[in-house]
Amino acid sequence: MSEGLYPTSTAELARKRHELAPETEAAFQAFSQKVFAEGALPVKHTFPKWHAV
Numbered sequence: 316m317s318e319g320l321y322p323t324s325t326a327e328l329a330r331k332r333h334e335l336a337p338e339t340e341a342a343f344q345a346f347s348q349k350v351f352a353e354g355a356l357p358v359k360h361t362f363p364k365w366h367a368v
Contacts, residue, residue, distance in 0.1 A: 322328060333340045349355060
């Protein structure tokens, strides 16, 4: 089983996703812009030394 669980993201897949569900794709894009906006997430998170990363 060399292939992953999900298909590799491509421009064609993005276009098809937009054609089939434009409202869902727009909602995802809006969510993504808010989550990754400046200051929305901490710049660096440090784990305690005992925490395995």
